[in-house]
Amino acid sequence: MKGVISKAFRLALSLARENRVLFGIALILVVAGGLLAVTVLWPAYKSPGSKMYDSSLGYASLMRKLGKDFPVVTADVREREFVRPLLAEGTCSAEPYLVPVIPMSKITSVKVIEGQLVNKGDLLLTLDRVKAEIKLESAKLALSTSQAELKRVQVGSAYVLAQERPDREKINVEAAMARADQMTEKIERYRKAEEKGLISRTALLEVEGEFTNAVQEKELAELFLTMSEKGVEQSRLIAANAVEDAKEAVKHREQELIEHNVYAPVSGVVERVLMREGEYNQDSGKPGFVIAAGLWFEGYFDQSDFTWVENGLQGVAYLESYPGRELAVEVERIVPVVSFNEGGPEINRPLRPRGTGAPEWAATFMVRLKFLDGDKEVKFAPGMTGFVRLESERRSLAVPRESLVSVSAGKALVQVVKDDGGRELRPVTVGHVDGEAAEILAGLELGERVIAEGHWGLQDDDGIEVVSENGWE
Numbered sequence: 001m002k003g004v005i006s007k008a009f010r011l012a013l014s015l016a017r018e019n020r021v022l023f024g025i026a027l028i029l030v031v032a033g034g035l036l037a038v039t040v041l042w043p044a045y046k047s048p049g050s051k052m053y054d055s056s057l058g059y060a061s062l063m064r065k066l067g068k069d070f071p072v073v074t075a076d077v078r079e080r081e082f083v084r085p086l087l088a089e090g091t092c093s094a095e096p097y098l099v100p101v102i103p104m105s106k107i108t109s110v111k112v113i114e115g116q117l118v119n120k121g122d123l124l125l126t127l128d129r130v131k132a133e134i135k136l137e138s139a140k141l142a143l144s145t146s147q148a149e150l151k152r153v154q155v156g157s158a159y160v161l162a163q164e165r166p167d168r169e170k171i172n173v174e175a176a177m178a179r180a181d182q183m184t185e186k187i188e189r190y191r192k193a194e195e196k197g198l199i200s201r202t203a204l205l206e207v208e209g210e211f212t213n214a215v216q217e218k219e220l221a222e223l224f225l226t227m228s229e230k231g232v233e234q235s236r237l238i239a240a241n242a243v244e245d246a247k248e249a250v251k252h253r254e255q256e257l258i259e260h261n262v263y264a265p266v267s268g269v270v271e272r273v274l275m276r277e278g279e280y281n282q283d284s285g286k287p288g289f290v291i292a293a294g295l296w297f298e299g300y301f302d303q304s305d306f307t308w309v310e311n312g313l314q315g316v317a318y319l320e321s322y323p324g325r326e327l328a329v330e331v332e333r334i335v336p337v338v339s340f341n342e343g344g345p346e347i348n349r350p351l352r353p354r355g356t357g358a359p360e361w362a363a364t365f366m367v368r369l370k371f372l373d374g375d376k377e378v379k380f381a382p383g384m385t386g387f388v389r390l391e392s393e394r395r396s397l398a399v400p401r402e403s404l405v406s407v408s409a410g411k412a413l414v415q416v417v418k419d420d421g422g423r424e425l426r427p428v429t430v431g432h433v434d435g436e437a438a439e440i441l442a443g444l445e446l447g448e449r450v451i452a453e454g455h456w457g458l459q460d461d462d463g464i465e466v467v468s469e470n471g472w473e
Contacts (some may be wrong), residue, residue, distance in 0.1 A: 076448070297371065318389075369388060410430055411429060
C-alpha cells in the first residue's frame with residue numbers, strides 16, 4: 001500500500017514538473033473557489049434575503065434540522081435626537097388693508113399712486129371741507145344755545161318751566177292758606193248768625209261755597225308746590241343733558257372734519273387706488289385704497305410634517321427673485337387645516353409625489369413665516385414664489401431601523417428579547433425614520449432590547465443565540 005502511494009506521489013510530482021502552468025491555474029481556481037465560497041456563497045446562503053433561505057435546502061431549514069439556535073444581534077432601546085428636514089413651497093403674501101373714505105363729499109386731491117410705499121400716517125386723499133365746516137359751526141351754536149338754556153333753567157326763567165317754579169308756588173300756598181283761614185273764621189260767624197236768625201239760610205250757603213273754594217285752592221297750591229319741587233330737578237337734569245349732547249355733537253362734527261383727510265392706517269405698498277380727483281364719494285365707508293402691509297411667506301408643508309412644525313422654528317427661505325440668497329425666516333403661525341394645495345393655486349388633478357404608482361393628492365397645511373433679515377437691499381413683493389427649508393429636532397426613543405418588520409402606515413413589528421432569553425413579537429408605533437434609526441412613539445420602553453439582525457424568517461418555536469449586543473454599530 002505504501003508503495004502504491006509513493007508511486008502515485010512521484011507521478012503527481014512528475015506531472016507537476018511537466019505541466020507547471022496547468023498546475024498553477026488549477027491551484028488558483030481552487031483557492032479562488034474557496035474564497036468565493038467563504039466570502040460570497042456562504043454569507044448569501046445564510047442571508048434571510050436570499051430566495052433559498054426558507055427553502056427545504058436553505059440555511060433556516062438546515063439549522064432547524066440540526067437543532068441549533070439562530071444567531072442574532074441585539075440592540076438596546078435608547079433615546080436619540082432626530083433631525084427632520086422640512087421643505088415647503090409657497091409665495092410671499094401680505095395683509096390687504098381696505099382704507100375707507102367716510103365723508104360723502106367731493107374728492108379734491110389724491111396724494112399717492114399705485115405701487116407707492118407709504119408709512120403709517122401718510123396723507124392719502126383730501127375731500128372738500130366746506131359743508132363739514134358749516135356743520136361744525138352750527139353744532140357750536142347749538143352748544144351755546146343749550147348752555148344759555150341751562151342757565152335759564154337754573155334761575156327759573158325758562159318759558160317751559162311755567163309749572164316748575166317752587167318759589168312762586170310757595171307764595172301761592174301761603175296765600176291760599178291765609179285765605180282758607182279767613183274763610184274758616186267767616187263760616188263760623190255765619191253759622192252762629194244763622195242759628196240766631198240774623199241771616200238767611202241762603203246767605204250761609206253762599207259763604208260755605210266760598211269756604212269750599214278756598215280749601216280747594218289751598219290743596220291745589222300744595223299739590224302744585226310738591227310737583228314743582230320734584231320736577232325742577234329733572235328739568236335741570238334735562239337741560240344739563242342737552243348741553244352734554246350738544247358738546248358730543250360738536251365732537252362728532254370735528255371728527256367728521258378730520259375724516260375729510262384720509263391717512264394710511266399702516267405702512268405698506270399701495271396696491272390699488274379706487275378713487276380719482278374730482279369724483280364724488282357717494283357711499284360712506286366705501287374703500288378708497290388697498291394697502292398691502294405686513295409681508296410674510298406662506299409655505300405649504302406636507303401633512304406628515306404637522307407634528308414637527310412649531311412656532312418659533314427658524315429656517316431659510318429661497319426666493320426666485322433672489323437666486324442663491326438665503327433669507328432667514330421664523331415660523332409665526334400654523335394654520336391647522338389640511339387642504340389639497342401644493343403652494344400655488346388649488347390643484348385639480350392627483351399627483352404621484354412618493355413614487356407609489358397610485359394617484360395621490362398633495363395634502364398640505366399652511367404655515368406663516370416672517371422674514372428675519374434686516375437687509376434693506378432685499379425688497380419683497382406680494383406674489384413672489386419660492387420655498388423654505390426648516391430643520392426640526394426632537395428627542396425620542398429609537399431602535400436601529402433594521403429591527404423593524406412589516407412597516408405600514410406608521411405601524412411596525414419588532415422582536416423584543418425577554419429576560420429569560422426568549423423573544424416576543426411586539427407591535428410599535430413608528431415616527432421618523434432616518435438612515436440609521438427609527439423613532440418609536442409607542443410600544444417600547446427605554447432599556448429594552450430588540451433584535452437588530454437575524455430576525456428575518458424566524459418562526460415562533462425557533463431558538464436564538466445572541467452573538468452580539470452591538471446592533472447600533
